[in-house]
Amino acid sequence: SQQGEEDPQALSIQEGENATMNCSYKTSINNLQWYRQNSGRGLVHLILIRSNEREKHSGRLRVTLDTSKKSSSLLITASRAADTASYFCATSNFGNEKLTFGTGTRLTIIP
Amino acid sequence: DGGITQSPKYLFRKEGQNVTLSCEQNLNHDAMYWYRQDPGQGLRLIYYSQIVNDFQKGDIAEGYSVSREKKESFPLTVTSAQKNPTAFYLCASRNRERIDQPQHFGDGTRLSIL
Numbered sequence: 001s002q003q004g005e006e007d008p009q010a011l012s013i014q015e016g017e018n019a020t021m022n023c024s025y026k027t028s029i030n031n032l033q034w035y036r037q038n039s040g041r042g043l044v045h046l047i048l049i050r051s052n053e054r055e056k057h058s059g060r061l062r063v064t065l066d067t068s069k070k071s072s073s074l075l076i077t078a079s080r081a082a083d084t085a086s087y088f089c090a091t092s093n094f095g096n097e098k099l100t101f102g103t104g105t106r107l108t109i110i111p
Numbered sequence: 112d113g114g115i116t117q118s119p120k121y122l123f124r125k126e127g128q129n130v131t132l133s134c135e136q137n138l139n140h141d142a143m144y145w146y147r148q149d150p151g152q153g154l155r156l157i158y159y160s161q162i163v164n165d166f167q168k169g170d171i172a173e174g175y176s177v178s179r180e181k182k183e184s185f186p187l188t189v190t191s192a193q194k195n196p197t198a199f200y201l202c203a204s205r206n207r208e209r210i211d212q213p214q215h216f217g218d219g220t221r222l223s224i225l
Contacts, residue, residue, distance in 0.1 A: 042115075042201055043201065050211060088154070102153050
């Protein structure tokens with residue numbers, strides 16, 4: 001089952017602009033993770049935010065988590081052509097070794 | 112360099128044939144996972160293993176089988192019972208020492224039907 005739903009499904013922006021994508025989930029979580037997937041490749045972990053955290057930064061990435069609304073957002077600032085990829089959120093439930101992935105947002109950066 | 116190696120990169124299956132996808136990791140991770148990804152979709156869990164000689168079914172295990180005889184290796188067999196095997200298959204591993212460790216992925220195997 002896929003718990004997360006990403007919004008939008010696809011996003012195209014000009015290089016240098018900021019990109020925001022959102023993730024909603026259904027059940028209580030231990031943490032939420034964001035991954036990037038370049039075309040035809042595996043996933044690369046970007047950032048993890050725990051359920052007791054509200055915001056986290058890593059370089060040009062900013063993640064927020066609102067557990068009351070069961071939602072998260074990923075902001076990529078000053079986008080670059082190399083940021084073109086699909087982005088997935090994944091949730092980890094308490095006492096569970098598994099991750100549940102969302103459907104992904106396909107981001108295209110226009111040079 | 113440590114990482115996860117999946118092979119082959121492309122695989123073709125004939126009708127009624129079983130095929131095995133290889134996944135090897137040298138990260139010393141206890142947990143390993145197999146996912147299926149269909150075009151434009153997220154990842155769905157097929158099987159996972161938390162320790163050698165033990166594995167559990169994921170959400171879509173029917174038509175697949177796995178083994179975990181060595182810590183480094185977690186091969187996936189797509190059996191003839193899997194009627195729609197065409198997909199991108201991803202293997203991942205994770206360090207279980209802490210609950211918030213992320214998964215590390217290989218570069219996938221693309222399986223197609225001849």
